[in-house]
Amino acid sequence: MLTKQRTTATELVTKWIDQQQEKGRTAGELHQTMFVYGDDVMQVEVDENNKLHITDRTPHQVVVFRKAEPEPGHICRCCSMEYDHEKDALHCCAYID
Numbered sequence: 669m670l671t672k673q674r675t676t677a678t679e680l681v682t683k684w685i686d687q688q689q690e691k692g693r694t695a696g697e698l699h700q701t702m703f704v705y706g707d708d709v710m711q712v713e714v715d716e717n718n719k720l721h722i723t724d725r726t727p728h729q730v731v732v733f734r735k736a737e738p739e740p741g742h743i744c745r746c747c748s749m750e751y752d753h754e755k756d757a758l759h760c761c762a763y764i765d
């Protein structure tokens with residue numbers, strides 16, 4: 669289980685790096701970026717050959733405190749009616765023209 673999660677975290681970081689580099693960001697810009705996936709902490713570092721490496725920085729324990737943010741409701745873009753589900757908001761005025 670733990671091994672599988674670690675693989676996924678590495679895959680996610682690798683994908684993210686690829687996307688950033690496609691956007692034109694350099695290895696130096698990505699240097700020391702940290703990633704948290706579940707309890708896994710990973711960090712991207714550049715070596716002397718300007719190559720990126722993903723390092724496992726997972727400590728003994730990770731506790732993340734999140735600030736409570738108000739959940740934005742799903743609002744119909746036409747009439748501003750609020751719904752619990754995005755699907756309902758999308759369908760609200762979808763058939764009215």
Ligand SMILES: [Zn+2]
Pocket residue numbers: 744745746747748749760761
């Ligand atoms: Zn509507």
